[in-house]
């Protein structure tokens with residue numbers, strides 16, 4: 001199973017439709033679970049660090065024992081799509097569930113990053129969290145297309 005834990009909801013219909021499309025395509029290969037954590041209200045916090053700590057508590061509550069945790073972070077490690085598919089393959093072959101974590105517009109706390117088995121970057125460019133979820137879905141789909149040898153990845 002692959003779980004995508006995101007802070008913040010997707011409001012734009014076109015992002016939601018894109019996620020739904022990739023999810024539908026992925027379901028023939030893997031079970032997908034999406035967990036959305038409500039973004040904390042910035043007005044209720046005197047600083048972003050405290051806000052991120054509160055969001056971290058909620059994220060960490062959703063993490064399951066034994067799953068491989070991939071935290072998406074601009075400053076993480078960059079991979080080619082083939083290398084990324086290899087990470088997916090290794091976990092799938094060892095029957096290990098994978099959980100991806102996507103932060104809110106304020107990012108993620110260090111506590112969440114420390115919990116990562118892998119800090120994953122999709123480049124040094126910062127993407128909005130809604131668009132990033134679509135990109136992640138596409139790369140998971142591409143990765144599994146590589147594993148299952150379809151014609152999608154060229």
Ligand SMILES: C[S@@+](CC[C@H](N)C(=O)[O-])C[C@H]1O[C@@H](n2cnc3c(N)ncnc32)[C@H](O)[C@@H]1O
Nearest residue numbers: 072073074102103107121122123125126127129
């Ligand atoms: C708008 S970004 C947060 C920006 C925030 N200043 C930071 O430094 O994390 C929202 C989330 O999308 C994901 N994200 C955006 N761009 C990314 C990238 N290039 N690589 C990996 N994750 C990214 C991360 O999970 C991030 O927490």
